[in-house]
Amino acid sequence: PAGQVRVQLGGRMETNRYHPKERPARSFTGFSGSAGVNVPLWPGGVAVASYSYSYRAPAVEELYNYGPHHGNMAFEIGNPHLSRERSNGVELGLRHRTARLHGEVNFFYYRLSDFVYLAPNGAFESGLAVAEYRQADARYRGVEALLNAGLHPQIWLNLGVDAVNAELCESHTPLPRIPPLRGRIGLEARRGNFSLRPELVLVNRQDRLYFNETGTAGYGLVNLNGSYTLVRRNALHILSVSLFNATNKLYRNHVSLIKDYAPEIGRGIRAAYTVRFF
Numbered sequence: 001p002a003g004q005v006r007v008q009l010g011g012r013m014e015t016n017r018y019h020p021k022e023r024p025a026r027s028f029t030g031f032s033g034s035a036g037v038n039v040p041l042w043p044g045g046v047a048v049a050s051y052s053y054s055y056r057a058p059a060v061e062e063l064y065n066y067g068p069h070h071g072n073m074a075f076e077i078g079n080p081h082l083s084r085e086r087s088n089g090v091e092l093g094l095r096h097r098t099a100r101l102h103g104e105v106n107f108f109y110y111r112l113s114d115f116v117y118l119a120p121n122g123a124f125e126s127g128l129a130v131a132e133y134r135q136a137d138a139r140y141r142g143v144e145a146l147l148n149a150g151l152h153p154q155i156w157l158n159l160g161v162d163a164v165n166a167e168l169c170e171s172h173t174p175l176p177r178i179p180p181l182r183g184r185i186g187l188e189a190r191r192g193n194f195s196l197r198p199e200l201v202l203v204n205r206q207d208r209l210y211f212n213e214t215g216t217a218g219y220g221l222v223n224l225n226g227s228y229t230l231v232r233r234n235a236l237h238i239l240s241v242s243l244f245n246a247t248n249k250l251y252r253n254h255v256s257l258i259k260d261y262a263p264e265i266g267r268g269i270r271a272a273y274t275v276r277f278f
Contacts, residue, residue, distance in 0.1 A: 006038040008050075016057040023064055024080045030055030048093040056085040062116050062133045068126060072257040075125040076118070077132045087112040100150035110140040111169075118257075119176055122212045129260075137169040154191060158199075160184040165208075176213050177255045180206035197225040206254040214260055219251035236276040243269050 011033040018026045036050035065078040089110040096103045115138035123130040144162035151157050161183045166175040186199035205218040227240040248267040252259040 004040070008034075008036045008038075010034045014055070014057070018060055018063060020064055026058075026063060026080065028057035028084050030057070030084055030086075044098040045094070045096045048091075048095065050091045052087075052089045052091075054085075054087045054089070056087075058082040058084070058116055058133075062118075065133070068128050070128075072131075073128055073261050074118075074120070074131040074257060075128040077130065079133050079135070082116055082133065082135055083114050085112060085114055085116055087115075102148040103146060105143070105145045107143050108141065112138045112140070117175060119210060120212045138166065138175060139169055140164065140166045154189060156188040158184070158186040158188060158197075167208075174208040174210055176210035177257070178206070178208065179255050180204045180216070180218070193229050195227045195229070199223045199225070203251075216252045216254040216259060219249055221249055221251070222246040234277060236278070238274040238276075239272075240274070241269065241271045243267075 011031065013029070013031050015029045016027065032052070032054040034050060034052035036048065039047045039049075041047055061076070061078060063078050063080050063082055065076040067075065069076045087110050089108065091106060091108045093104060093106040114135050116133055116135050117138070118131050119134050120129050120131045142162065142164035145160065147157075147159040149157045149159075161181070162179075163181045164178055166178045167173055168175065181204040183202045184199060185202070186197060188195065188197045190196075199222070201221040201223065203219050203221075205216060207215045209215055222245070224243040224246060225240065226242075227238055230237040230239075245265065245267050250263055250266070252263050256262075256264070
């Protein structure tokens with residue numbers, strides 16, 4: 001009911017077992033849980049807070065990979081002695097929603113014990129960069145904000161920004177492949193069953209780098225999305241067309257494992273038809 005504090009609890013127990021030939025067998029069992037609270041502050045406004053404890057077993061490729069991974073342009077070396085990951089995380093948020101204004105700001109902080117990450121070591125094998133799965137304590141913190149404002153009953157202004165800062169705890173070395181500061185400016189115009197959504201995406205350079213990691217320059221992208229929606233008695237039909245990277249910008253995505261060899265895709269058009277039954 002409106003005006004009441006709401007509490008949410010969740011939990012999960014999981015077991016993972018690996019029995020490869022000629023490699024050490026491993027098994028992992030652990031519990032993950034979370035608790036959250038939603039507190040009304042004013043009409044349309046709430047504060048949210050949550051705490052989570054998570055357990056993650058190393059993936060099979062993190063334990064046992066040894067060889068070329070051409071999709072990543074890397075020679076990956078796993079570590080069969082990796083231990084489980086554990087993290088403690090806190091998320092805080094403030095949300096407001098009325099007929100003409102939707103907004104939210106969220107902050108998160110995660111402390112990870114024995115975090116598993118893939119890191120280049122500077123060597124090359126068969127023309128591929130050698131990357132090892134390593135483990136160390138790490139911390140993530142970040143913020144994201146969204147604002148959707150109704151300029152007209154059929155026109156909305158959509159703004160967004162997000163940032164992440166992540167590093168190894170002991171050495172304060174930045175973790176590899178962390179996305180840089182990113183912002184979005186867009187409009188959404190609706191008329192009848194039609195919707196048109198132009199968008200400008202602005203991404204900052206990334207110069208907080210792990211050992212042997214290369215930086216990436218900032219860039220801006222122009223995207224355009226359009227859709228037509230048809231509602232029937234038991235189904236929702238959506239025909240959508242997207243024009244991405246409209247200016248054919250040459251750019252590199254810092255989170256890509258192959259950014260040093262291949263830039264992101266240029267100008268393109270994508271069409272899709274979706275039907276949802278109810």
